[in-house]
Amino acid sequence: MNGLWKIVLLGAVMAILLLFALGLKNDPREIPSPLVNRPANDFTAPALEGDQPVQLSAHRGKWVLVNFWGSWCVSCVAEHPYLIELAKQTKNRSDFVMLGVDFRDNPDSARTFLARHGNPGYPHAQDPTQKIAIDWGVYGAPESYLVDPKGTIRMKHTGPLFPGWFEQRALPLMQGEVK
Amino acid sequence: MWIEIAHFSTLIALMLAGLMLIAPWIGLRWQRMVWIRVARQAAFMICALLTLASAGLIASFLKHDFSVQYVAEHASLKLPVFYLATAMWGGHEGSLLLWAWMLSLFVAIAAWKHWNTHPVSMPWVLSINGGLLLGFLLLVVFLSSPFERLLSPPPDGRDLNPLLQDPGMVFHPPFLYMGYVGFAIPYAFAMAALITSQGDSEWILATRRWTLFSWAMLTIGIVFGAYWAYYELGWGGYWAWDPVENASFMPWLTGLAFLHSVMVQERRRMFKTWNLFLIITTFALSLLGTFLVRSGVLSSVHAFATDPGRGVYILMFMSALLLFSFGLLTAKSDQLRETPKLESPWSKEFSFLINNLFLVAGACTVLLGTLYPLAVETLSTAKVSVGAPYYNKVFIPIMLGMLALMGLGPLIPWQRASLAKLRQEFLPAGIIGLIGMLVAPLVGVTHPSGAIATGLILFVGATHLKDLLRNIKTRMSRESLSAPGAFLRLVTRNKRRYGGMLVHLGTLVMVAGFVGSGLFQEERDLFLAKGDSMRIGSWSLTLESMDKTARRNWQADEAVIRAERPGEATLMLRPQKRVYSEHSQPTTEAAIHSSWREDLYVVLGDGVKDGVWAFRIYRTPLVSWIWIGSGIMVVGVFWAMLQGRRLQRRAD
Numbered sequence: 001m002n003g004l005w006k007i008v009l010l011g012a013v014m015a016i017l018l019l020f021a022l023g024l025k026n027d028p029r030e031i032p033s034p035l036v037n038r039p040a041n042d043f044t045a046p047a048l049e050g051d052q053p054v055q056l057s058a059h060r061g062k063w064v065l066v067n068f069w070g071s072w073c074v075s076c077v078a079e080h081p082y083l084i085e086l087a088k089q090t091k092n093r094s095d096f097v098m099l100g101v102d103f104r105d106n107p108d109s110a111r112t113f114l115a116r117h118g119n120p121g122y123p124h125a126q127d128p129t130q131k132i133a134i135d136w137g138v139y140g141a142p143e144s145y146l147v148d149p150k151g152t153i154r155m156k157h158t159g160p161l162f163p164g165w166f167e168q169r170a171l172p173l174m175q176g177e178v179k
Numbered sequence: 180m181w182i183e184i185a186h187f188s189t190l191i192a193l194m195l196a197g198l199m200l201i202a203p204w205i206g207l208r209w210q211r212m213v214w215i216r217v218a219r220q221a222a223f224m225i226c227a228l229l230t231l232a233s234a235g236l237i238a239s240f241l242k243h244d245f246s247v248q249y250v251a252e253h254a255s256l257k258l259p260v261f262y263l264a265t266a267m268w269g270g271h272e273g274s275l276l277l278w279a280w281m282l283s284l285f286v287a288i289a290a291w292k293h294w295n296t297h298p299v300s301m302p303w304v305l306s307i308n309g310g311l312l313l314g315f316l317l318l319v320v321f322l323s324s325p326f327e328r329l330l331s332p333p334p335d336g337r338d339l340n341p342l343l344q345d346p347g348m349v350f351h352p353p354f355l356y357m358g359y360v361g362f363a364i365p366y367a368f369a370m371a372a373l374i375t376s377q378g379d380s381e382w383i384l385a386t387r388r389w390t391l392f393s394w395a396m397l398t399i400g401i402v403f404g405a406y407w408a409y410y411e412l413g414w415g416g417y418w419a420w421d422p423v424e425n426a427s428f429m430p431w432l433t434g435l436a437f438l439h440s441v442m443v444q445e446r447r448r449m450f451k452t453w454n455l456f457l458i459i460t461t462f463a464l465s466l467l468g469t470f471l472v473r474s475g476v477l478s479s480v481h482a483f484a485t486d487p488g489r490g491v492y493i494l495m496f497m498s499a500l501l502l503f504s505f506g507l508l509t510a511k512s513d514q515l516r517e518t519p520k521l522e523s524p525w526s527k528e529f530s531f532l533i534n535n536l537f538l539v540a541g542a543c544t545v546l547l548g549t550l551y552p553l554a555v556e557t558l559s560t561a562k563v564s565v566g567a568p569y570y571n572k573v574f575i576p577i578m579l580g581m582l583a584l585m586g587l588g589p590l591i592p593w594q595r596a597s598l599a600k601l602r603q604e605f606l607p608a609g610i611i612g613l614i615g616m617l618v619a620p621l622v623g624v625t626h627p628s629g630a631i632a633t634g635l636i637l638f639v640g641a642t643h644l645k646d647l648l649r650n651i652k653t654r655m656s657r658e659s660l661s662a663p664g665a666f667l668r669l670v671t672r673n674k675r676r677y678g679g680m681l682v683h684l685g686t687l688v689m690v691a692g693f694v695g696s697g698l699f700q701e702e703r704d705l706f707l708a709k710g711d712s713m714r715i716g717s718w719s720l721t722l723e724s725m726d727k728t729a730r731r732n733w734q735a736d737e738a739v740i741r742a743e744r745p746g747e748a749t750l751m752l753r754p755q756k757r758v759y760s761e762h763s764q765p766t767t768e769a770a771i772h773s774s775w776r777e778d779l780y781v782v783l784g785d786g787v788k789d790g791v792w793a794f795r796i797y798r799t800p801l802v803s804w805i806w807i808g809s810g811i812m813v814v815g816v817f818w819a820m821l822q823g824r825r826l827q828r829r830a831d
Contacts, residue, residue, distance in 0.1 A: 006509040009456075013505050017498050019550060020470070022557045024490050074337055 034137070036156055040066075040147045041135040045125035048102055048110055054125035056099065057151065063174055064147040065098045067161075068133055070105040071113035073141040079160035080117045086166055087120040095149070095174070100124035103133040103141070146170055182247045185235025186326035188228040189276070192283070193316040195221045195228070199309030203302035218305040219290045225312060226287035229280040236276060236325055237267050246332035249273060249325040255338035257732035257760065265349045266339045272325035274352060278469070279315040281353075281360045282308070289364050289389075297385050303371035304364070311363055314496045322492055338732065341759040341766045347407030355400030355427055359465035361393025362430065366462035369455050370504060373511045383441050383454065388820050390441075390458070394434045395816040401427050402809040413767030413782045415702065415797040417805065420570045425549045426468035429542045433461040436538035443531050446593060451515040452508070453535070459504045464542070466497050471549075523595040530591055534584045541577045545570070575628050579635060582690065585683055586612070586639040589646035608645060612638025629698045636687050643680055670818075678819025682812045689808030695777075695801025708791045716798040717744045718779055723751075725792065733759045735768070738783050738792060742772065754783040754794075778802045 044055040056064065067083065069076040083098070090096050102110045102124050110124070127133055136145065146155040154173055157165070199221040206214030236249070240263050245251040253269040254262075268274040286308040294301055319325070342348065365386035372382040404424065405417040418424065437457040443450045470493045521528055548565040555563045590604045616634025624630050647669075654665035670677040703715055707722040714720070723739040735755040742750040752770035759766070772779040777800040784793030 006512075009505055010509060013501050016550065017494070017501065019554055019557060020494050020497075023553045024494065 035145075035153050038153060039151055040145070040153045041132070042151070043101075043125065043127075043132045043135070045101075045127060045132065048100075048107055048114075048124040048126055050123075052123070054099060054123045056147070059097050059099070060151055061149045062094070063096045063149060063170070065096070065170070066101060066136075066145045066147060067098065068101045068103055068136070068138045068141055068143045068145075070103055070141050071109040072105060075160050076113075076142045077117060079142050080120075082161050082163050082165070084118050084120040085163070086161070087122055090166070091121075098122040101127050101132050103127040103130050103138070146173065148173075181235040181238040181242070182244065182326050182328070185232040185239070186324075188232040188235070189316060189320055189326070192225045192228040192232070192279075193313065193320055195225050196309050196312035196316055199225065200306055200313055201309075203306040203309075207302055215302045215305070218302065218309065219294060221309070222283070222286045222290040222305060226283040229276075229283045233267065233276060233280045236273060237264055240264060240266055243336070244332075245334070245336050246329050247325075248327040248329045251329060251333055251336040253336070253339050255336040255732065258336075258339055258344075259731065262339055262344050262349070266343075268352050268356075269339050269343050270325075272319070272323045274356070275315060275319050275323060276325055277353065278356055278360060279312060279319055281356055282312055282315065282363055285360060285364055285389075286312070289367075293385050297368075297381060299375055299377060300368055300371035300382060300385065303374050304367040307367040307370050308363060311367075311500075314500075318492060318496075338759060341733070341757070342411065344759070345407060345411050347403050347411060351400055351403040351407055353400075354396050354403060355468075358393045358395075358397025358400050358427075359430065359468060361389060361396055362434065362458070362462045362465050364389045365393070365458050366504075369458045370507065373455060373507050376511060376514050380445060380448075383444055386458070387441065390434060390438055391816050391820045394431070394438060395813050395820075397427065397431050397434065398809060398813055398816070401431060402806065406806060409802070410769050410771055411766070413769050413795075415700065415769075415780055415782070415795070415799065417696075417802070420545075420548070420565075420567050422471055422549050423468070425545045426464075426471045429545050429549075430461045430464040430468065432538045432542040432545070433457055433464060436535045436542075437461060439531050439538075440535050443528050447528055449521075449528060450532075452512045455508055455512070455515075457535075457539075459508060460542075463497075463501055463504065466500065470494065470497055525591070525596040525598065525601060527588075527591050527593045530584055530587050534581065537577050537581045537584065541574060541581075544573045544577070548573075578690070579628065579631055582632065582635040582639060582686075585686065586635065586642045588642075588683070589680070590642050604645075605642070608638050608641035611641045624694070624698070626698050629694050632690055632694050636690055639683065639687055643683060647680070674822040675819045678815045678817070678822070681815030681818060683815075685808045685811030685813075685815055687808070688804050688811060692801045692804030692806075692808055695804065696799045699800045701798040703794075703796045705794055705796070706787055706791050707794050713796070715779075715796055716777065718798065719743050720752075720781070720796065722792075722794075725790070728755070733757045736783065736786070738781075738794070740770070740781055742779060750779075752779070752781050754781045756783045756785075773803050775803060776800065 040056060042055070042057045044053050047054045056066070065086075069079075087098055090098070098120070099122060100120075105126075105128060107126055107128075110126075125132065130138075140158060142160055144157045144161055145153050146157075148154045155169065157169070199218045202214045202218040202221065206212060206218070239247045239250050240254055241260070243250070243254070243256055243263075245254075249270065249272050250266075253266045253273070258266065266273075268277045286305070289308075290301070290305060293304070297304075365382075368382040368386045368389075401424075404427070408419065409415075409417040437454060440450050440454055440457060444454050470490070521532070523529065548569055551565055552563050586608065587605075590608075591601070612634040614634075615637035616630050619630040619633040624633055647666075650669055651662060651665045654660055654669055655662060658665070658668070660668060701715055703713065705713060707713065709722055709724060712719055712721040719742070721741045721743075723741050726737045726739060728735050728737045735757040737753050737755045740752040740754070742752055750772055752772060754770040755768040757766050757768055767782050770781045777798055780797040780799060782795040784795060786792050
């Protein structure tokens, strides 16, 4: 093997390894949504618990985390403890609320789910026919959207929210550090 | 209890793997043979321990022990017993244990078989495999342990991913892994040859069967995967150039290049560095396959179990291995003398060289296509995907080139051929191929690559047949045998050569399948209500009824479709849409009627409104030729493996 080939070979190996090293930081779950930076579709739907319907636009002026879930969804179980923790942690914030949308589900199983895994305490909209979910472009569960005080979707997260998500992803946006 | 036994055996195996890594060094450094023997015993022990560990994990599945996290995540009470046992490799943790177990098994076999015949290489082969085992077992024990217990065991598990509840998917991973892992042995022999500066043929002889075996397993694994994709995913295709499919295809290509180019080294003592490069690359690509599936750097349909944290570890492991291997190759390659030079472009050596260039170029193409989206995403914020059009554009010409070379194979002599001789050898086959190419458009194969492929299939078939007939004739006159007797004598005396020929024949059958299914697939999307009919090809299909059906852990909507065509018995096709009780995502069970001519393939879609359902119907000609061709290939490889390791002196 002459010198040139050696350099080419080792260079290619290093380049591929470097690419993987950098690539590990990518999140395969971050899939761009065409709806980001568009006005969120408003919805009014019966709540899972209580008689008060759930309406998105009622929360104008606050950041709203809209979490799509269902009792049939395995990853929602994994995500649930963090939702409970996040609800507790942000209970006293005046600029942030959480809403759940229980889609493709029947209310009884959803209530059983909350009874079994704990109830985070924020309202959940019922969406048995997936009307809201389809409008929002949801294609899996769980999926979460962050809506800004003007009613614009600012971020989409596919898959379970992870501990620290609020501090790492939501707060910078809310504080205007990320354009 | 079983899981503790499994955990404990794996821990001991881990320590023994460390011992196996260092003991040969000690033995060679201080000339203590006993240490090398210790490494060999360690190899056997590790194999026994990991067998026990795997048995323990499977036993936990069979006993529905949901206090084991891995079992709880990949099984349920309702899961049929067959999938219960094979759910061991349904997720990341268990499949890594399977990897390690297979490696330990192969290492043990190598330590037993090659101990006396390869005394110089053996210490290094043991040490290198000890390192590999150590790397994998560290991962299994510390980063992705299938032995974790749950503090509060659930009453029932989460069930196996429904897409994996299918025989095709059950066999796909173990065969693929056997292929990947099998290349570890030739790799270790190649590294031993580099370390001891004995790049001559010893390592090639030791590894011939290993490479044939691994390549056959890889072929079976890939075809199982393709078959699974074909009938389980419901999209009517078998290959999507998905990153993970590509990951198994790359070592297949380089492994195939290696199988061809070693022959040149055996006969002519050439391509020594190149062969080392090929086998190291093949194993590196096998590891890359594991890395791609398991790290989550690429999004893919195979993202059943991804975790970036483990990705970091696998990356470090892979970096160490790649830099060590290729570093050693560049450092030591100058010591390998290549005495003979290529004498003429009209020689077998040269055709093998071109064949290798095609195969390696193919592997590079796939590698580039696989890494490009990753590079774009890493270096910018855009997401791109490289789809089938890119691969088809680049890959089809490469495949056609390889086919053409395959036709030269049997008739072109070693070293040097005279042009007059070549003309005499190839003229008839060439004319047959040319006629085929010209006639193909008349019978409907109008696509240029289709016509070229048809011509080449005939050309390759003709050269192979000519070679076979000539050799039979020689045998008949030389040993006064009847034609069948001579044929039998021929193929049993030279299993290697005729095994190879059989592989070529299988390839031709497969290519015909690719051409038929790739160019002539008909596809219809339509809505049918009860009693509605439609036509596709010469078939007429009628929706008879829509039923509900259920089994232990799923329920389904099932359509009953009557398929008729003139002069043939009526068929009933029952495509289903299944929902497994523990999962929300429906899976499609396509109804497929397969024959040698074509497949009729019906997928049930969603109900649109009362009594009207969406259907997708394909008619795919010759698709079963792909499966049959791959079967012929595998039989051919096994036939070639039957031949002992002695070098063949003369051309037959």
